[in-house]
Amino acid sequence: MGSGKSTVGARLAERLGWAFVDLDAEIVRTQGQAIAxxxxxxxxxxxxxxxxxxxxxxxxxxxxxTVIALGGGTFIQERNRDLLCQRGATTIYLSGEFAVLLERCGAEQGTRPLAQDIEEFRKLHADRQPIYRSAELTVEIGNRSPEEISSEIVATLEKRNSQSAVPE
Incomplete structure (x- = not known):
């Protein structure tokens, strides 16, 4: 929560020339109500x-x-991780210090059901770390802009792809 998944995901898709889907927005659309x-x-x-x-x-x-911005709890579910793996998805964890995430979520108080209580949010953040860190790539968000973060991801993906190419 608060790492900028939707914003960075949209910028990343734009940079790559790919489609973009925000899972939370899709849920809101199909359910006809806010996540909260x-x-x-x-x-x-x-x-x-x-x-x-x-x-x-x-x-x-x-x-x-397609770049898909997952909700904060999507990757926590093993069945979703398995599904992404089966589909050959590259998973990216946007990692941020708790204080930065808390500040970002505080601006949206009331819309994030699992960030209502600071201590519960702190515990949730700590508990999820081992699973989040199992993503293929981890990118530290710091106080960087979505453009800077998406640039790093593109550079990392390009480097990975060039290293995995087999010469003819």
């Missing part, structure tokens, strides 16, 4: 099921290279 309302009205377990189904639907509809 889904949590409040149906609970987190229901939301996680809806989230998984939305990810599956998006992956099944892809028509080409």
């Amino acid at each position: 309302e889904v949590f409040r009205n149906q609970g987190e377990a229901h939301f996680r099921q809806v989230e998984h189904e939305a990810l599956l639907r998006i992956l099944n509809m892809l028509g080409g290279p």
Whole structure:
């Protein structure tokens, strides 16, 4: 939460010339209510099921290279990590210091159901770290702009692709 997944994802897709999908926005569109309302009205377990189904639907509809901004809890679910792995997705963790994430989430108080209590948010952040760090790439966001972060990701992907090319 607060790492800039949606903004960086959109910039990254633009730089790569790929399509972009924001999973949370897709959930809001299909559910007809904000994420916070889904949590409040149906609970987190229901939301996680809806989230998984939305990810599956998006992956099944892809028509080409696409950047997908996942919600903060999407990657925590093993079934979603497995699904992304099966599809050959490159996973990227946008890592940030807790204080930076808290400041960013504080500006959106009320819209982030799992960031309402600072100590619970701190615990959630710490608990999720080992799983987030299992992503293929980790990019430290610091106080950098989305353009700087997306530039680093593009450079890293280009370097990886050039290193994996087999000479003829």
